[in-house]
Amino acid sequence: MPALAHHAPAAELADRLTRAEAACAQRGARLTDIRRTVLELILQAGEPIGAYALLDRLKDKSGQGKPPTVYRALDFLLAQGLIHRVERLNAFVGCHEEADHPHPVQFLICGECGNVAEFEDQAIGTAVATIASRSGFVVKRSIVEVEGVCAECATLAAG
Amino acid sequence: MPALAHHAPAAELADRLTRAEAACAQRGARLTDIRRTVLELILQAGEPIGAYALLDRLKDKSGQGKPPTVYRALDFLLAQGLIHRVERLNAFVGCHEEADHPHPVQFLICGECGNVAEFEDQAIGTAVATIASRSGFVVKRSIVEVEGVCAECATLAAG
């Protein structure tokens, strides 16, 4: 059981959903029932969750769904910046920021407890931009995923 | 057809294989026929290649092989630092360096031509280390994969 996995308080969850709705409305994007439910499931999970785990939960909730159902919802949520994909885990997490601005995504992935912390470090973004421009490379998206052991798990192991 | 994909000259390929053999011998690691062939196929490809594409080529060459055959060889080559895995593509590339020292791996991935350039930027490594230590996170491996358009493809598109 992941030590850091904590389900957000219900109030915070509701708040994040409300803000997601607002953000979508503002852009004319349609946060349908399925999409909203998938987002809710991801936020509830509190840790990275795979597409098929989401599918199972979706079926529990609404009795319906096939793989494309989930993948289409995920595509939408990714495009809206409401969630991120963790490449290393083939899994998805809610974006910790408000989705108002696109931002580079950087993760610390704990191999012990499975938790993922999102961070945003300017220096990394700058360094990537420098390297890219030096070779004429046009950056579309940059993936930074650091695997290791989080402070809590390291302490547990040591203590 | 990827614009940048170029098969290395045969002489260079042979040279890299020879050095791989030497590196393995030095460490007491056994570069068996299968492992050597898989490495050779990866180097020949000149661009990222998936496990099942490797399997097909392996079967063409030797008439044998199942998925575990390839995955076991890949595990070995990864452990020896002779190849890298590109998470974003679920594919593998030869390591451009001599495998004498482990090193953080950073890629520029062109979405147009499919080519991948490996680079090693000290600033990124430093920034990651800083972030990690600040939160007590112990880094085991760091993945940096930048998606975009390489200079050649950008020029083509513009011209």
Added chain:
DNA sequence: CGGGCGGGCGTTACGTTATAGCGTATCTGT
């Protein structure tokens, strides 16, 4: 020499992740 051990490999079977393609329904703007 021969017995035990470990690594490498073959094989079967299965689990997991992701997408193609097509038809239907629903929503939106005019």
Added chain:
DNA sequence: ACAGATACGCTATAACGTAACGCCCGCCCG
């Protein structure tokens, strides 16, 4: 109401990856 675009249901299949078992062979030690 109509036309076009978007969303969704469904079947099927592609693509990626691993568990588990047994055999064979080389090596080391007695």
